[in-house]
Amino acid sequence: MxxxxxxxxxxxxxxxxxxxxxxxxxxxxxxxxxxxxxxxxxxxxxxxxxxxxxxxxxxxxxxxxxxxxxxxxxxxxxxxxxxxxxxxxxxxxxxHRFCGRCGHAAKRLSHEFAMHCDNCGLRNYPRISPCIITLVTHGRDMLLARSPRFPPQRYSTLAGFIEPGEAVEAAVRREVMEEVGVDVGRVSFFKSQSWPFPHSLMMGFFAEAASRRIRIDGEEIVDAAWFTPEKMPQLPPAYSISRQLIETHRGAVAIR
Ligand SMILES: [Zn+2]
Structure with missing residues (x-):
């Protein structure tokens, strides 16, 4: 640790x-x-x-x-x-070698991750960009989608940046509506994971769909569909929070 x-x-x-x-x-x-x-x-x-x-x-x-x-x-x-x-x-x-406010060279403080401008006093800290990542479920089924950037056949959960002034739960509802046109009911937090490419903080949620009809945006998402736990497409790697959301849901709805 x-x-x-x-x-x-x-x-x-x-x-x-x-x-x-x-x-x-x-x-x-x-x-x-x-x-x-x-x-x-x-x-x-x-x-x-x-x-x-x-x-x-x-x-x-x-x-x-x-x-x-x-x-x-x-x-x-x-x-x-x-x-x-x-x-x-x-x-x-x-x-962040230069001050974003006045343009002077900034200097690193030794005791914390902070860049300080001696000219105007502005202090910069490492940027962290919060994102939501969410598995939309309907009973046992899972809504997964393809981004044009994915390897062929890969499907994953939905994700997006939280906007300035926006609450996290609101971002979950907005992203799901924007990307696949689905209204969600209950939203519950799963866990979070740092994703340093370049500085995202992924906050994972389960979101229960209020309806099954999908309407994709065609830009961020090129295909989306409902999948049963028994018949899944190619998924993201095991260490990703996306895969952990999917496997957690599959475990919870497994037929024993
Ligand atoms: Zn400055």
């Missing part, structure tokens, strides 16, 4: 996660971590891992390392959290 307390500046070594623009270097002992008495100068402190300080460094491209998504498919939940944190914090620091 990542302990979320940033090591002070006089801590100069410990676990190190090495990544580049496309992947993560294999580690020595803990899958993706190596131990270094002295971190490289540009290493970014993340917290503590198994009681030892942990940092991430972004290296120049060149080495072919396993892709982030391949790592997420095999890591434990705690390791995934560490990798998601490393990805989001490094992207945020790269993209």
């Amino acid at each position: 990542l302990q979320r307390e940033i090591p002070p500046m006089d801590v100069v070594g410990g676990w190190l996660l090495r990544m580049n623009a496309s992947g993560v270097a294999p580690g020595e002992t803990d899958d993706m971590l190596v131990y270094r008495e002295r971190w490289p100068g540009q290493a970014l402190r993340l917290g503590y891992w198994q009681g030892e300080p942990v940092a991430v460094v972004v290296e120049e491209d060149g080495e072919e390392w396993p892709a982030f998504r391949d790592w997420l498919a095999q890591l434990s939940a705690a390791q995934s959290e560490l990798l998601a944190t490393a990805l989001q914090v490094t992207h945020w620091q790269r993209d």
